[in-house]
Amino acid sequence: MAKATKKQALGRGLSALLKDPENDIQSVGDKNADQVIGNVVELDIESIEVNPFQPRSNFNDEALEELASSIRELGIIQPITVRKLDFNKFQLVSGERRFRASKLVGLETIPAYIRIANDQESLEMALVENIQRQDLDPIEIALSYQRLIDEIQITQEKLSDRVGKKRSTITNYLRLLKLHPIIQTGMRDGFISMGHGRALINIEKKKEQIAIYEKVVSDGLSVRDTEQLVKSLKNPQGDSGEKKPKSSKETPGFVSKGMDELKEYLSTKVDITSSQTGKGKIVIPFHSQEEFQRIKKLLTGE
Structure with missing residues (x-):
């Protein structure tokens, strides 16, 4: 409990630092930036705005209420991530569900990791972090x-x-x-x-x-x-009595299995023709120099 109290106090201390006009941190090179950037800071919820680049567009009301109930009982377990816009003004990078649920509970402050990034970096961070951490459909x-x-x-x-x-x-x-x-x-x-x-x-x-x-x-x-x-x-004549292509019947099992594995590994279409004796050829099409180089690298390791 003592450790948790100390951590909270530290966060509040950093929050006070951010509210001091003489310590307005705008870049990683500014004085005291190392104390704030990347650290958990207690921020006023009203000083945070929603990220317009947020990829999540559906927020289930029932799930939000459940999260709000959890926050009411246990507090914020995982801090949100924000970027600094201006003096005492921040924008969400990730954690909008926690942010919304905290507002539902009526919290005045929320723990946050602070980063400094431009719009492109913010978009990338928001998308990548949400892809990895959130339950997106x-x-x-x-x-x-x-x-x-x-x-x-x-x-x-x-x-x-x-x-x-x-x-x-x-x-x-x-x-x-x-x-x-x-x-x-x-x-x-x-x-x-x-x-x-x-x-x-x-x-x-x-x-x-x-x-x-x-x-x-x-x-x-x-x-x-x-x-x-x-x-x-796609194959409506399959049961009409018409003769099917010989290749579908004559393709050895090891070829059929190997073709699926090659498609998965190369992430592209693979054409394989073979006879029952096991002889055949593999054709791997490509549509650009970049794709050719990608396939070559996968095949040769160079």
């Missing part, structure tokens, strides 16, 4: 990835390093944005999962996407059932 994550790519001018390869996710994972999320808006909304509302969405992406016509989506929801189809439904729609 798949579409919100996809939109966050897309905003990082568009507004920070970052490639999928670099984004993979930045957020600590495989490039194939990022690609799978971004592909969800190709779904019809109604289906995206259904995913955000929990009517279907990301697995359902990934299956529906394989249907190019939006009207057919919607038709299958409605069947998935009304019949409560599993992801596997949805995949089979999509497959049957």
